[in-house]
Amino acid sequence: MSHFCVQCGTLLVPRIVEGREVEACLNDDFVLWHDPKVTTAVVIEVDGGVLLGRRAIEPGRGLWCLPGGFVNDDEDPWDAAARECLEEVCAAVEQARLIGVYHIAKQGAPSMIGIAYQARLAAGSRPSAGTEMLEVKVFAPDSLPPLAFPSHRKVLTEYLDATSRAQPEAAAPRIAFARAPHEARPSPRPAPSRPGRKQ
Numbered sequence: 001m002s003h004f005c006v007q008c009g010t011l012l013v014p015r016i017v018e019g020r021e022v023e024a025c026l027n028d029d030f031v032l033w034h035d036p037k038v039t040t041a042v043v044i045e046v047d048g049g050v051l052l053g054r055r056a057i058e059p060g061r062g063l064w065c066l067p068g069g070f071v072n073d074d075e076d077p078w079d080a081a082a083r084e085c086l087e088e089v090c091a092a093v094e095q096a097r098l099i100g101v102y103h104i105a106k107q108g109a110p111s112m113i114g115i116a117y118q119a120r121l122a123a124g125s126r127p128s129a130g131t132e133m134l135e136v137k138v139f140a141p142d143s144l145p146p147l148a149f150p151s152h153r154k155v156l157t158e159y160l161d162a163t164s165r166a167q168p169e170a171a172a173p174r175i176a177f178a179r180a181p182h183e184a185r186p187s188p189r190p191a192p193s194r195p196g197r198k199q
């Protein structure tokens with residue numbers, strides 16, 4: 001696809017800049033950098049479970065997800081995360097901690113930097129489905145539903161790992177995800193290698 005300079009309107013041409021092939025302008029210093037988009041996901045803890053929303057929109061319509069979404073240019077990532085919780089699952093939340101920061105590779109679209117937070121409901125907050133959700137529900141860690149996004153599965157896995165490390169006496173929650181119908185099954189683990197036996 002052709003791109004044009006935002007400064008002078010000239011057709012951009014391929015050029016190597018800092019070791020990467022990019023599209024750049026021959027007339028001035030404009031370079032079309034492919035920067036990732038920044039997005040957030042929030043694990044809202046409710047009574048030992050996590051609050052998920054079932055999506056009313058594509059991508060992943062009908063599947064479950066963590067509340068979250070893109071960070072606007074003028075927003076602190078946590079403010080964006082809290083705003084999305086209000087919009088998507090009508091939940092006022094308070095930040096508990098940062099779970100992690102992830103690169104989410106995409107093809108045919110900008111990749112994403114995902115920032116995952118753990119949060120708790122603000123006093124008196126009663127979650128319900130926002131316009132982008134069909135329903136909201138609290139799931140126990142051992143019965144998580146099919147998720148719309150692999151990155152959310154990663155976030156939940158790390159959240160549950162950290163939770164079980166923080167409570168070593170408690171039985172570690174068994175992490176069990178139902179599989180989304182469209183997802184490819186992971187390749188089976190290779191069988192543990194047996195000692196070679198000469199024949």
Ligand SMILES: [Zn+2]
Pocket residue numbers: 005006007008009010025026027028029030
């Ligand atoms: Zn130009």
